[in-house]
Amino acid sequence: MATILACTDGSLYGKSIYEHAAWVAGRLGAGVKVLHAIERDEAPANDDLSGNLGFHANTELLEELTKLDEAHARVARLRGKAILEDAEKQLQGLTVTTVQRHGALVDSIVEFESESSLLVLGKRGEHADFSKGHLGSNLERIVRSAKIPVLVAAREFKHVERFTVAFDGGSSVLKAINYLCTQPLLKEAECDLIAIGKPDSDLARSLEGSATALRGAGYTVEAQILPGDPEDIISAKVKDTGSDLLVMGAYGHSRIREFILGSTTTALIRTCHVPVLLFR
């Protein structure tokens, strides 16, 4: 039986993550595995600026740091347990397994990825501050390394009746189209297929091909190609059409380019207030 991997950290998104996971599990007839990663606080508080080395400097410092970590870890473990118990309650009625791992979330996900068919996580984690538009620190790293589709949960869950596909002709989005055609996740929902570019281009033809494929799979499709800035147009379109979900290929460009230009993917996840289904 396929499983959905849902990552929780007890943040405000927790409830919504469970609802999204339950929806996906219901559609795909899959079980849910809830993962909680106990991540280490990277810089524990330290107020010794004396710059002094005494007797046993090494051993003493090691002991001190171990003690600090130990205390942190014990609290984190208990808290994680409570979070997972809560998850089990919220997901009642589905096949649920819970698992707790030490280390970075992204590393833990890699471990369970091969046995899962889809990954659900929240737009923001507990560490992210809530200034508007700030994304969870883990999100980009996870999406970049994920080999399975990633569903990024929005703050509120809403049943998906209409969704938008941001089409750029790239291999990741074609993977998305293929997924929609073969998997029952979004069947019966209406689909808006949007590409940014000029009409009569290769992109337009590729768009038409994908639209046909989706229609063949039983979707009601409205395909459109529009000129302009991808970020603005797609987020406006999602709002106008009342889409409940955005589907897109993720992080098509190199890190260096994005470091300078910024990433369309990150920008869209941030500006669209709907869940986003990402394919790499």
Add this chain to the structure above:
Amino acid sequence: MPSRLKSSWFPNVRVDLLAGLVVALALIPESIAFSVIAGVDPQVCLYASVIIAVTIAFVGGRSAMISASTGAIALLVGDLVKDHGLAYLLAASMLTGIIQIVLGLVNVASVMRFVSASVMTGFVNALAILYMITQAKELILAGEMEAWATFPLVAGGLAIIYLLPKLTKAIPSPLVAIVVISVIANYFGMDVRRVKDLGILPTGLPYLDFESWKLLPLTLETLWIILPVSVSFSVVGLLESLMTAQILDEFTDTTSDKNKEARGQGIANIASSLFGGIAGCAMIGQSVINVKSGGRGRLSTLTSGLVLLVLLLVMNSQVGNIPMAALVAVMIMVSIGTFNWATFQNLKIQPKMTSIVMLATVGTVVGTHNLAIGVGVGVLLSGIFFAHKVSQVIGISSELSGETRTYTIRGQIFFASADTFGDAFDFKEVLSKVVIDVSHAHFWDLTSVGALDKVVLKYRREGAEVEILGMNEATATIVGRLGTHDKPGALERMLDH
């Protein structure tokens, strides 16, 4: 911003900046003190510290580790500068960089496992003792010059460094000691040695030092002069760097790329030599101070280098007025912090051979003033002791049935145990047949195979027929020839038969 970059550079900007600042303040006195040890102008070590710290922040393999000019390297300079001049030291530093990069490329980190814990302990203890000796020399010099004021100043400095953290941990106590001692010495106009008596102090930004390089004759003879020094630099530099990286790995419960660190050290040393600086390596003490002050990211290393530079530029006139006594006090505390004080308890409880390895390492270093030779001796001794231990893992039993005796050999047969093996046979016994079952033994080298040959020949000479069982399996472990060690399942095959 890519989050991996963030976690290695800016895990916590404020704390890293503060920690880098504390480290920079601790680097000044030490770099000056090391220049005394190396017999060069303070400028050489101070610029080296700046360049190495800044470079390694970018190219190092272990974040939050502090590298700069170090005492371990300075101690190896010996008479190089006195006999040949600074140019040779710069060339040796550059060659060190090249050697370290090559070693980093050929996976030097995996060789580190041959350096046992007792050799490591010997290394740090020897380092601490050498620090102490150099400070003692400085004090003796002060005594000869009848600069008696030096002694109370040192005592005062030590008191401040040791006692101040008990009152407040918000300011670096070594720095306070230096400032207070300097102010006292200058206010009373005491007649003591000061930093400016040592040689040239930096007055501006580090610059590409072509003038010094021009003095270097590019001949093979030059190479033969600098090569031994460079090899020592490389070995000691990598040893201390990788050991420090290991310590930091433990502190922060993270991992680091040791080969990248080795290459980084090489790059930093080449950079340092171009700017007229000595080679350096990671500093155990400073790195501990950095982590203790909360430093976890590369930013702390970078800050330490840049702040050191700013301090040198802003305060170069004051730096010259620091009395040597203040530096001696700082170095004594560094020496105490470096020494592994658990050694004394461990000497009582740990196996004698381990202690001998440690003591031999310390003894050799103190005798030769060369950490590289000490480590070499330590590694050699631990190898011999290990061979001795393993050679005792041998069991020979025999059984007589009629006129046939069957010897069953178990264990490791190699150069150290070949004699024991040969002596276990009784050639005087009159037998018609001898069976030697070696299928549970491992023959590691030619010495052991030769010993078996000898046994067979001796029995033949007595007229006994000899049969050897399981020879193929036993010799399969002559790894040099068959190379089973690097094939999957080698261990199982070796232990099975």
